[in-house]
Amino acid sequence: MYTNDAVIRPRYSETDQMGVIYNGYYYMWFEVGRSEFFRSLGYAYKQLEQEGIILPLTESSCKYYKPAMYDEEVLIRTSVDYLKGIRLGFKYEVLRKEDGELLAEGKTLHAFVDSNLKPIRYKMLSENFRAILDKLREDQPGL
């Protein structure tokens, strides 16, 4: 299974008065993971948007095991765990960089839509982008 690691240094603005990273920011980090995942495949998410295709979320979830802390770097290990028609699912592991401890795990599910948020057909994706998806399917027979 193909995975990509994005490094994030938790910001002071992301802490809360419990003294840990606020739960909602993990979802912003998942987005960074997703963005770097696409980049690692040679296709910036930005390009997709420039082709008139966006990828809004239909579902998201997170399990929190141990708190992430201000300034202690984490890895967002991102992979694809669902790909059928115009639906695409990602899986994320949030790992403390120093010792690899698993802090949280999450998922997001997306649909390819046009800029008016209407579902598109698979064929409307550019050839280049479909090549990326095909490569993912080759690497992960289960997809």
Added chain:
Amino acid sequence: MYTNDAVIRPRYSETDQMGVIYNGYYYMWFEVGRSEFFRSLGYAYKQLEQEGIILPLTESSCKYYKPAMYDEEVLIRTSVDYLKGIRLGFKYEVLRKEDGELLAEGKTLHAFVDSNLKPIRYKMLSENFRAILDKLREDQPGL
């Protein structure tokens, strides 16, 4: 089932370049819903913290049906859907205020812990707060 509605007017800062509210902010809204839910029961979450008890998330999730838009008010309809020992679960509906359309649904699961994030025993909760939980249980026999 006891529910409380919190009114939120989506902020410009919460929009993204798709022209809709960014997915991660729904979790900040759930927190507002939770906060107002406690207040409606006569027990501000702040009080709980002052008693040395905090309520971090162990899980969160959201399903997005239709996008929320800048400046179009939404209701966060909050209820408790799990309560066993020191674990407490909330359910949220995000409704467009104007016409009641369901835009999203979410859940969060929490554990009562002390300020060092250690689990506490149920008896360590204040009498007043336990009275609140007991009242919820009475109202919702399934809890």
Added chain:
Amino acid sequence: MYTNDAVIRPRYSETDQMGVIYNGYYYMWFEVGRSEFFRSLGYAYKQLEQEGIILPLTESSCKYYKPAMYDEEVLIRTSVDYLKGIRLGFKYEVLRKEDGELLAEGKTLHAFVDSNLKPIRYKMLSENFRAILDKLREDQPGL
């Protein structure tokens, strides 16, 4: 001088590990103040955008006197303090609702531009919106 008060209840997500509201969120609150200021004049900012005109910031600033705290309501008292050609300036006071204590003060300066961020001429503003600006000028001879 015409002013409008917007009520904000500081969110848990807006706190940081100092136990107070994080400095950057005041700017999100100023935006809420601005939005409610326009609404109080009968012209939602949303309408302006629908007419193809946006109002990005060219400057912003804030002085912090006392910290705002989680759950303790504040008022954002908003007024216009500059209006010349296509430049518009706002002034904000952040007041603790309970006792009126001044917690912070801020300013933002804006330029009317079209959706490509190009400056527009004053005459390109709709008649309705110019009527609003004229009324502000009448109320505040110094503008």
Added chain:
Amino acid sequence: MYTNDAVIRPRYSETDQMGVIYNGYYYMWFEVGRSEFFRSLGYAYKQLEQEGIILPLTESSCKYYKPAMYDEEVLIRTSVDYLKGIRLGFKYEVLRKEDGELLAEGKTLHAFVDSNLKPIRYKMLSENFRAILDKLREDQPGL
């Protein structure tokens, strides 16, 4: 004058419906710049907090020249521009990484206080940290 560059890749969550980075996030970036500035001097801000000293803002400001865009890396070029007694001021330049274009400039002013937000005397700062400040003064005679 000693400066440090922090690299930031603007996040999707930081965009707004104008299609650019929302004005308030620049202040979160300034904080990242500050954090990396301290680190570059061999003294993580975290350490300072562990010694019971925090550095809240008393003022902040920003001038916006050109919008920062999603995914287009920026540098936060941070330096100290004020240092007297227990007051410390920072200056930030936001530069587009690709071509060095200046997108925005900002300032923040801080006071060293204890964890109860009470001002401290200069001597209460640890020797190590005072050594850092002394070194800055040597490098920048004007401070």
